[in-house]
Amino acid sequence: MARRSDHSREQIQQMALDAARDIVARDGYTGLSARKVAKTIGYTVGTLYLVFANLDELVMRANAQTLDALYETMLATKARCKNARACIMALGRAYIRFASENTHLWGMIYEHPLPDRDAIPDWYRERVARNLALVEDTLQPLAKNTSAQELAVAARALWGGVHGICILALTNKLDVVGAASVPALVESLIDNYLKGLTANRQR
Amino acid sequence: MARRSDHSREQIQQMALDAARDIVARDGYTGLSARKVAKTIGYTVGTLYLVFANLDELVMRANAQTLDALYETMLATKARCKNARACIMALGRAYIRFASENTHLWGMIYEHPLPDRDAIPDWYRERVARNLALVEDTLQPLAKNTSAQELAVAARALWGGVHGICILALTNKLDVVGAASVPALVESLIDNYLKGLTANRQR
DNA sequence: ATGACTATTGAACAACGTTCAATATTATGC
């Protein structure tokens, strides 16, 4: 038996999250199980339930870490682009790249069903909001004469759109073959949407 | 025991698909199980595996029926709209409505993991292609001077985008609260994308 | 009526999430 106090609760939590990350990266969301995680970190299932309420919580915390990693990537991308238009485009490409390089981890965010809106914990909601805010900020200079409300709409429409192309393409649901690459689709979406948005402003 | 030849294989298949549809509509994808389906149609699990290779196949066939229903809805929508621009917008709204009214059935299409691209059966791929072709056809008049290649890209970019907004919003992942309604987001996406697309043409 | 054929069953298996009495290990008081 693992000796008591070999690791603190926090340590076990992090070990479990790391193990889950490895398992999911290798076998995907469907390959994840409580027993596999427990075995990997050298504890038994019981301990896992002492530290997490259930698998749901473990998955959500793992997803939060993935959202953090995505945020870091996008932040770094935003730091080294020129104008707003190029920045949005760079963010789109960064999103694709992240999704392609971390397919399973990124996919788990969407394969795992979330509870009802008001049951989503704040620490999770904040992660989502932070990523969206980054897009909103980047979009800001392109929409100087539009209201905050319209900016929020634009950011969500655009980002939802980018995400849609990614998820359909990466899960083989867009029949992309013979049409174009995923980046080409995303670039088309962003390019034309921004054209429309800025034309709007000048009318 | 159910008497032999009470139903043909095809009948049992359809009964199972109908049962699955009801179960999923009520309890969602996670509420679906082979035993529940079997019980509903008055047979046992064994029979289900005589008629379907596995649950995967049952789910994919159910999804194919959902894609058919979606196609019918969109076809009817396209039949009663005026110009191309209005038609694309109507299709977008029809997609949202279908997704909202059949959340669980529509959601199962995306919650259920598809096999590798080349392992997707033709009868499934055709369903996807048919829906996309409808969008492409509707988009056609707006892109007279663009190549078939560009048209394919536009249809996929736009439709992936519409889908992305829907799936994120309906699964509580877009933080829509306080921003705008889903239809508003979709309308923004379509409106601006089409503006950009047609401006492109005139340059 | 008998035998061949097959549709149908239901028990069995391994794996799943989850719980909790039992136990092993440490900390505390004397």
Add this chain to the structure above:
DNA sequence: GCATAATATTGAACGTTGTTCAATAGTCAT
């Protein structure tokens, strides 16, 4: 240093899942 309280950890247990397959029940041809 020893007994006792406290608790970290276990692992068996429960009900569920997808899937398989020997056994059986029902039908058909002769």
